[in-house]
Every structure is written in structure tokens, then in C-alpha cells.
Amino acid sequence: MPCYLLPKxxxxxxxxxxxVRVAWPFGHRKHYLAAKQMTNSDQFDTRFNxxxxxxxxxxxxxEQLGYRIDxxxxxxEQLGxxxxxxxxxxxxxxxxxxxxxxxxEQLGxxxxxxxxxxxxxxxxxxxxxxxxxxxxxxxxxxxxxxANL
Numbered sequence: 338m339p340c341y342l343l344p345k346x347x348x349x350x351x352x353x354x355x356x357v358r359v360a361w362p363f364g365h366r367k368h369y370l371a372a373k374q375m376t377n378s379d380q381f382d383t384r385f386n387x388x389x390x391x392x393x394x395x396x397x398x399x400e401q402l403g404y405r406i407d408x409x410x411x412x413x414e415q416l417g418x419x420x421x422x423x424x425x426x427x428x429x430x431x432x433x434x435x436x437x438x439x440x441x442e443q444l445g446x447x448x449x450x451x452x453x454x455x456x457x458x459x460x461x462x463x464x465x466x467x468x469x470x471x472x473x474x475x476x477x478x479x480x481x482x483x484a485n486l
């Protein structure tokens with residue numbers, strides 16, 4: 338291997354080591370120690386494979402997070418539909434309440450009108466009873482007058 342490539346390879350290996358340490362901050366020292374005893378090419382291959390494994394794990398985690406985000410998004414969408422449905426149901430209920438309130442108000446007016454009609458009928462009945470009493474009194478007076486003749 339040409340000597341001018343060694344510093345570049347060391348820089349690449351150091352970058353891979355840094356990535357592997359970031360990906361696995363609590364372990365895999367045995368891989369690191371074993372890698373020191375290998376040739377530069379073997380070290381590069383080992384470190385590169387560790388880096389690829391770390392990237393694969395990271396990609397799997399990202400994919401799983403994507404699935405979770407999709408599930409949460411669907412739940413939010415369903416809640417939005419439920420919210421819309423509930424809002425429509427509330428609006429319909431409010432319209433029914435308004436119609437019932439108007440009907441109650443109309444019934445109140447009818448009740449007042451009926452109460453006035455009942456009062457007028459009661460007054461008429463009292464007048465008829467008074468008139469009947471006067472008619473009986475007149476008939477009695479007439480009968481008395483005829484008896485006196």
C-alpha cells in the first residue's frame with residue numbers, strides 16, 4: 338500500500354470509530370480491541386461493517402418511528418373525523434332545541450289564549466245562570482200574578 342494513503346486511511350478509520358462510538362456509546366470495546374490487532378485493511382473492513390450495522394439499526398429505528406408516526410397521524414385523523422361528526426351532532430341538537438323552544442313558546446301563547454277563552458266561557462256560563470235565575474224568578478212572578486187574577 339502506498340505510504341501517502343496511510344494518513345487518509347487513518348482519518349477514515351477515525352471517522353468510522355467516531356460514528357461507531359456515537360451509534361454504540363456503551364459497548365463493543367472488544368470489537369475495537371480486536372480491530373487494533375488486525376491489518377489496516379482488516380481494521381477498515383471491520384469498522385466499516387460495524388458502521389453499516391449501526392446505520393442499518395438506525396434505519397430500522399427510523400422506519401419503526403415512521404410507522405408509529407403514521408399510526409398517530411391516523412389516530413389524529415380519526416379524532417378529527419369524530420370531532421367533525423360530534424360538531425355536526427351538536428349543531429343538529431342545537432337546532433332541535435331551538436325548534437322545541439319555539440314550539441314551547443307557541444304552546445305558551447296557545448295556553449294563554451285558551452285560558453282567556455275559558456275565562457270568557459266561565460263568564461258566559463255565569464251570565465246564563467244569572468239569566469236563568471231571572472227567568473225562573475219572572476216565571477214565578479208571572480205564575481203568582483196569574484194566581485192572583
